[in-house]
Amino acid sequence: xxxxxxxxxxxxxxxxxxxxxxxxxxxxxxxxxxxxxxxxxxxxxxxxxxxxxxxxxxxxxxxxxxxxxxxxxxxxxxxxxxxxxxxxxxxxxxxxxxxxxxxxxxxxxxxxxxxxxxxxxxxxxxxxxxxxxxxxxxxxxxxxxxxxxxxxxxxxxxxxxxxxxxxxxxxxxxxxxxxxxxxxxxxxxxxxxxxxxxxxxxxxxxxxxxxxxxxxxxxxxxxxxx
Amino acid sequence: xxxxxxxxxxxxxxxxxxxxxxxxxxxxxxxxxxxxxxxxxxxxxxxxxxxxxxxxxxxxxxxxxxxxxxxxxxxxxxxxxxxxxxxxxxxxxxxxxxxxxxxxxxxxxxxxxxxxxxxxxxxxxxxxxxxxxxxxxxxxxxxxxxxxxxxxxxxxxxxxxxxxxxxxxxxxxxxxxxxxxxxxxxxxxxxxxxxxxxxxxxxxxxxxxxxxxxxxxxxxxxxxxxxxxxxxxxxxxxxxxxxxxxxxxxxxxxxxxxxxxxxxxxxxxxxxxxxxxxxxxxxxxxxxxxxxxxxxxxxxxxxxxxxxxxxxxxxxxxxxxxxxxxxxxxxxxxxxxxxxxxxxxxxxxxxxxxxxxxxxxxxxxxxxxxxxxxxxxxxxxxxxxxxxxxxxxxxxxxxxxxxxxxxxxxxxxxxxxxxxxxxxxxxxxxxxxxxxxxxxxxxxxxxxxxxxxxxxxxxxxxxxxxxxxxxxxxxxxxxxxxxxxxxxxxxxxxxxxxxxxxxxxxxxxxxxxxxxxxxxxxxxxxxxxxxxxxxxxxxx
Numbered sequence: 096x097x098x099x100x101x102x103x104x105x106x107x108x109x110x111x112x113x114x115x116x117x118x119x120x121x122x123x124x125x126x127x128x129x130x131x132x133x134x135x136x137x138x139x140x141x142x143x144x145x146x147x148x149x150x151x152x153x154x155x156x157x158x159x160x161x162x163x164x165x166x167x168x169x170x171x172x173x174x175x176x177x178x179x180x181x182x183x184x185x186x187x188x189x190x191x192x193x194x195x196x197x198x199x200x201x202x203x204x205x206x207x208x209x210x211x212x213x214x215x216x217x218x219x220x221x222x223x224x225x226x227x228x229x230x231x232x233x234x235x236x237x238x239x240x241x242x243x244x245x246x247x248x249x250x251x252x253x254x255x256x257x258x259x260x261x262x263x264x265x266x267x268x269x270x271x272x273x274x275x276x277x278x279x280x281x282x283x284x285x286x287x288x289x290x291x292x293x294x295x296x297x298x299x300x301x302x303x304x305x306x307x308x309x310x311x312x313x314x315x316x317x318x319x320x321x
Numbered sequence: 322x323x324x325x326x327x328x329x330x331x332x333x334x335x336x337x338x339x340x341x342x343x344x345x346x347x348x349x350x351x352x353x354x355x356x357x358x359x360x361x362x363x364x365x366x367x368x369x370x371x372x373x374x375x376x377x378x379x380x381x382x383x384x385x386x387x388x389x390x391x392x393x394x395x396x397x398x399x400x401x402x403x404x405x406x407x408x409x410x411x412x413x414x415x416x417x418x419x420x421x422x423x424x425x426x427x428x429x430x431x432x433x434x435x436x437x438x439x440x441x442x443x444x445x446x447x448x449x450x451x452x453x454x455x456x457x458x459x460x461x462x463x464x465x466x467x468x469x470x471x472x473x474x475x476x477x478x479x480x481x482x483x484x485x486x487x488x489x490x491x492x493x494x495x496x497x498x499x500x501x502x503x504x505x506x507x508x509x510x511x512x513x514x515x516x517x518x519x520x521x522x523x524x525x526x527x528x529x530x531x532x533x534x535x536x537x538x539x540x541x542x543x544x545x546x547x548x549x550x551x552x553x554x555x556x557x558x559x560x561x562x563x564x565x566x567x568x569x570x571x572x573x574x575x576x577x578x579x580x581x582x583x584x585x586x587x588x589x590x591x592x593x594x595x596x597x598x599x600x601x602x603x604x605x606x607x608x609x610x611x612x613x614x615x616x617x618x619x620x621x622x623x624x625x626x627x628x629x630x631x632x633x634x635x636x637x638x639x640x641x642x643x644x645x646x647x648x649x650x651x652x653x654x655x656x657x658x659x660x661x662x663x664x665x666x667x668x669x670x671x672x673x674x675x676x677x678x679x680x681x682x683x684x685x686x687x688x689x690x691x692x693x694x695x696x697x698x699x700x701x702x703x704x705x706x707x708x709x710x711x712x713x714x715x716x717x718x719x720x721x722x723x724x725x726x727x728x729x730x731x732x733x734x735x736x737x738x739x740x741x742x743x744x745x746x747x748x749x750x751x752x753x754x755x756x757x758x759x760x761x762x763x764x765x766x767x768x769x770x771x772x773x774x775x776x777x778x779x780x781x782x783x784x785x786x787x788x789x790x791x792x793x794x795x796x797x798x799x800x801x802x803x804x805x806x807x808x809x810x811x812x813x814x815x816x817x818x819x820x821x822x823x824x825x826x827x828x829x830x831x832x833x834x835x836x837x838x839x840x841x842x843x844x845x846x847x848x849x850x851x852x853x854x855x856x857x858x859x860x861x
Contacts, residue, residue, distance in 0.1 A: 104641050110648035176640040178687050179694055180746060181703070198644035198683050200676075201651050250718060276715060280750040281687060283757045283823070289722035312673070 096120045096141040096212045101131030101158065102174065103150050107197075111144065111174075114201045115208065128153030135162055140169050142212045144204070147175030147186060156189040163190035170211040174199070180279070202313030206265040213264070224259040227319030229298060229306055231259055240298060250275070251294050258307065258317040267314035291315055404575035408568030416560065423553045431542060435522075438537045439507070442524045445477075446535040453528055461533070462491040469493055476538035478514055478521050484530050494534065498523070514538065578607045582614060591701050594622050625697065640686070647679045688822040691750070692807065695829035700744055709739035709785065710773070712749050717771050720756040728765035731756075734772040739785055741858065743834050751830040754823040755789040755854045762793035762852070778859055784836070787856040790843040795850040801840040827856065834858045 098120050102108040105126075112122045123138070125131035128149040135143060135158070145155040153161075159171050171193075173186040178196040186194050193207050224231040228241045236252055238245045247255065253275050258266055268287040272278060291307065299305045308316050445468075452464040465479045469492075480492035487497055498510050505525075512521045520543050523536035581599050588596040597618060598611035650672050660666035694700060717733040724731040741748075752771070759769040770790040778784040796804065800811040805828035808821040824838070831838045836858035843851030 104645065106645040107641065107648055110645075110652060113652075176644075178690055180691075180744075181694075181700070184703075196683075196687070197640040198647040198679060200680075201648070276719060278715070278749050279746050280753055281684060282719065282753055283684075284723055284760070286719050286723045289726045290719075293722055312676075 096208075097139065098122050098208070098212075099125070099131065099135055099138075099140040099143045099169075101125045101128065101143070101149060101155070102146045103127060103148075104146070107174075110201070111204065114205060118205055118209075120208075127151030128155070128158050132158050132161060135167065135169075136165065142208060143169055143171045144208070145171060145173055145191075147173050147177055147182065155191075156186060159186075159190040172204070172207055172211060174204070183279070200267075200312065202265060202310070203267050203269065206267045206270060206314060209264045210261055210266070210270065224256065224262075226259050226262045226306060226317050227304065229259070229317075231256060238298075240302065245297050247294070247297060251290070251297070254290060254294055255298070255317075258315060261317075263316065263318050265310050265313050265316050270314070402572040402575070404572030405568045408564065408571040412561070412564030412568065415564070416557065419553070419557070419560065423549060427546070427549050430545060434542050434545065438522050438539070438542075439524075442522065442535050442537055446524050446526050446533070449533060449535065450526060450528070453531075453533075458490065458531065461528075461531075465491040475515055476540075478512065478523065478534070478536035478538065480534040482532050482534075484527070484532050490531070492534070497532070497534070509539065512536075582607075582611055585614070585618075589618065591698070593701075594618070594625060628693075628697075640683070643679055643683060647676060650676050650679070685822060688826055689807070691747070692822065692826050692829045695747060695826070695833040698833060700747070700833060704742050704744060706740065706742045707745050709741045709743075709748065709787075710735050710737060712745060713739070713752060713771065713773055713787065716749055716752045716756060720753070720760060720769075724760050724769055727760060727763075729760060729763055730768045731760075732768060732770045734770070736774060739773060739775065741785060741860065743858070744830075747830045747833065751827040751856060752787060752789070754827050755856070758823055758854070759789050759791035759793065759852070763791040764793070767792035775860075776857075778857075783860045785858045785860060787858070788853055790851060790853045792843070792851045795842055795852045796840060804840055805838060824854075827854070831856055831858070835861075 098115055100108060100111055100115070100122055102111065102124070103126055108124055108126070112124055115122045123134055123140070125134050129151040131145065131149070132153055145158060147155040149155055149158070155173055155175070162169075162171075171191045173191045173194045174197065175182065175186065175194065176197045183194045192211055195204060195207060222232065222234050224233070230239050231252075232238075233256070236249075238247050238252065238255060254271065257271065257275050268285070271287050271291075272280070272282065291309075295305075295307045298307060304319075306317050306319065308318065310316050449461060449464055453461040456463070461481060465481060468477060469479065478492075478494060480494040480497065481490040482488060482492075482497055483490065489496070494512055494514060498512050507522075507524055509520065509522050511518055512523075514521065520539040521536045522539045523534055526533040526535065578601070585596045585598045597615045600608050600611055602608070654669065654672050654676075657665065657669055657672075660669050713735050714733065717731060717735070721731045756769065756771065763769055769792075771788075772790075773785060773787045776784055776786045796811060800809075803809045804811070804824045807825045809825070810821040828838045836856065839855040839857060841853045841855065843853040
């Protein structure tokens with residue numbers, strides 16, 4: 096993916112740029128809002144990572160508003176030191192697609208970048224999700240593996256659905272909390288881990304190949320091979 | 322003449338004229354002053370940094386703060402109204418002034434009348450004594466009869482009697498009045514004169530072997546007194562009702578003038594600091610009060626902006642370096658490759674521990690900022706109506722797995738719906754913190770109970786009670802009072818992980834919703850007494 100990074104802190108910018116490049120993306124970096132706006136308007140990007148507070152008169156929110164007004168629909172992730180819920184709402188209202196507060200784990204950022212970048216665009220709404228021999232039927236809301244029916248709770252179904260929609264991608268704990276439970280809060284204990292391990296018990300127990308993998312220091316991933 | 326004017330003098334009654342209405346309230350305004358300080362207190366409550374300032378303000382009662390706020394907008398009862406009290410004071414002053422006026426009028430007119438009558442009587446008596454000296458008894462009798470003959474107004478009184486037998490020689494009285502004082506020459510008494518009983522002013526003259534009584538009919542004076550009394554009585558009734566009407570008008574006027582200030586103060590206590598009291602442009606005391614309030618609000622807003630600026634700056638200036646440090650550690654971890662030596666593995670673990678610690682710092686940070694946000698009350702403007710029941714069910718579901726993993730049971734008892742206006746994410750965070758605590762402190766095999774119900778509050782309104790009960794060791798009552806403070810951790814809890822911000826955040830969220838957090842024993846008898854944390858939220 097071609098990614099535009101607008102971040103004034105050199106250290107953080109270098110780290111993010113390096114990480115994204117290592118993950119196989121092309122990264123353009125601008126150090127202030129004005130340059131960022133110029134780059135975003137003149138070139139084509141698949142995704143933008145913007146600092147919320149930027150020097151140069153154009154801050155992240157203004158930048159997105161301007162781009163959206165020009166019809167630029169590239170997904171935007173805000174990277175911000177402002178954690179207030181209002182700030183988050185402001186960022187999303189302006190046209191941002193995701194909001195990550197500093198300090199952040201690079202894995203979290205990367206997971207969100209990949210999730211946004213490979214968002215199923217106008218895919219024909221499939222009624223079945225498949226990973227290896229695991230099948231999830233969205234209509235009958237049933238799960239089966241190797242033809243064997245697996246009983247799951249409604250919430251576990253949604254959890255599995257989210258993982259399978261992002262098969263092959265890392266999904267972090269906060270992403271699960273936000274997307275599966277639709278809450279923005281700090282659960283203090285690893286409540287999500289318990290839910291995933293319950294799901295794993297049902298999906299992977301008794302099979303030779305585990306599908307749900309824990310990615311160290313990042314989150315979870317469902318994938319068929321390897 | 323004087324008989325008609327006095328009542329008219331009392332007629333302009335107490336309804337205080339408009340300028341007088343505007344004048345008095347401000348200097349000695351005893352009602353506006355406490356009200357004003359009430360507003361200041363409400364604002365101060367919002368700014369206070371201690372948690373739950375709201376909930377504990379006037380009385381420990383549930384939603385007392387809300388009641389006080391709603392009460393501020395309701396006009397006070399008639400007799401508690403400052404406007405009414407002022408008007409009543411004016412009415413009383415005016416009544417006193419009218420009484421003094423009527424009294425003075427009476428003294429002056431009656432005195433003049435008395436003096437005139439006395440002078441006429443005296444000169445008459447002197448003339449008659451003169452006639453007696455010149456013409457003896459016969460001359461005196463003639464003179465009296467002459468005078469009676471020419472007295473068309475029929476108000477003169479004469480009586481000449483012999484000193485020893487009281488035989489009437491001349492005059493228009495039948496007999497010597499009974500109530501006379503042998504020693505006093507002047508006296509006033511009732512006499513039968515001209516067939517009618519009247520009040521008379523009399524002067525007694527002792528002559529050789531004769532006694533002469535000269536006097537004037539005093540009915541005029543009597544009538545004046547009666548008129549004055551009647552006038553004063555009838556006008557005081559009118560004045561009383563006018564005073565009452567004036568009091569009512571004044572109360573209304575004052576309320577109308579105070580209302581914008583109340584509305585503004587209420588909006589500000591609800592978290593909207595942009596409101597200002599509108600000025601009437603009259604530049605009177607109310608305007609000056611409003612202007613002072615506005616200046617105060619400007620100052621508060623500046624301070625609040627300053628505080629917000631500081632926390633934004635803290636957020637930015639501290640988070641960015643933490644982000645940098647975390648980035649470097651992550652990078653180091655990525656570059657370290659696979660740990661081939663035990664030293665390498667130890668270093669890796671240390672770096673990972675460092676990252677976890679930084680995440681812990683960031684979490685405390687986030688919690689502190691959230692508490693500050695909730696306490697500032699600014700988020701009330703973003704309150705939305707929603708159903709709390711599914712949110713609680715979700716909280717129960719999220720934590721049920723965690724409880725099970727620790728060998729606990731999480732039981733929920735929730736109603737179908739719990740409509741509420743508030744902040745969904747913050748309320749979930751509050752309940753999550755309570756559940757987290759309960760799970761942390763309950764020994765394996767125990768039970769955590771999450772329940773909610775609509776209850777009646779202390780002041781008769783409706784409220785929602787969300788309770789989280791556990792079978793843990795409970796909390797000492799001394800600790801309970803401090804549990805809502807930031808970074809407070811009970812001695813028994815120091816061994817468990819946590820930042821001491823969980824309950825502070827719950828309390829701040831309760832305060833934001835004008836409710837309160839109550840901690841009590843869950844089991845009244847059993848040895849593991851447990852803790853029951855109740856989040857009480859008023860519905861309004």
